[in-house]
Amino acid sequence: MSRFAGKRALVLGVANKRSIAWAIAKRLADEGAELAFTFQGERIESSVRNLAGTVGSKLVTACDVRSDEDVARVFQEVGEVWDGGLDLLVHSVAFAAAEDLEGRFTDTPRDRFWMAVDISAYSLVATARAAEPLLAARGxxxxxxxxxxGGERAVPHYNVMGVAKATLDASVKYLAWDLGEKSIRVNAVSAGPVRTLAARSIAGFTEMERMFEERAPLRRHIDAGDVATAAAYLLSDEAKNVTGTTLYVDAGYHAMGM
Ligand SMILES: NC(=O)c1ccc[n+]([C@@H]2O[C@H](COP(=O)([O-])OP(=O)(O)OC[C@H]3O[C@@H](n4cnc5c(N)ncnc54)[C@H](O)[C@@H]3O)[C@@H](O)[C@H]2O)c1
Structure with a gap:
């Protein structure tokens, strides 16, 4: 398939080959997209550069989404390699302090509360704003x-990350409204548990996986490839009239009350 032939995609959030962002990037590349990547921190730079090399990436550049300067520089670099145009933006970034993903949500200190919201939710607003002229330039x-x-219901241990996801979910809708007049669509994939670096920092993740398998209507786990399939649909022209929505890839778990 070449649904993404001629499309240019910027992917934020690859840390290693298990990252959901990497599964999405691979899918986009397999279907013809040109790719650019950001990475956060020197520790993962070589891993991201190696992965990006396997899909012939146009650009691999550092970006800490807490930094307005980094965000501005990234989109300037993207504009330079792709003549001021971008078609697709994959935002797959989240972070909360490990100590806030165990114990009580009630005890979350102010600075770490805002840090989680900043990295995991405001970053979508900041990157969407920076991407807007590049996306608009391509129509x-x-x-x-x-x-x-965990952004809609209380999931033990998810804590402040749930609050950040609630902020992210609302941001998707407001961005969809603002950017819709330029034919820019904004959607989310709500994934069930996938074993990644970020997931490992959630205390009780194994318990979450166990309950998921028992309670999800399909009674099985999902993997990053399932998330990539859904994301690719939302990124593709097949979803040209889909915006402001959340697509659940969770074996049906969200539909259950118990
Ligand atoms: N793994 C799951 O079970 C699961 C389920 C639902 C949603 N998600 C979401 O999927 C997304 C990707 O997570 P993942 O599970 O692939 O884990 P991951 O650890 O592979 O990806 C998280 C990414 O966020 C990046 N990041 C963290 N702080 C950053 C910062 N300040 N600036 C820029 N980048 C930063 C990390 O470098 C990493 O690449 C996250 O939003 C996560 O909440 C994951």
Missing amino acids: GGSIVTMTYL
């Missing part, structure tokens, strides 16, 4: 972010 585009049910 529109598609933005996809990654969310989780």
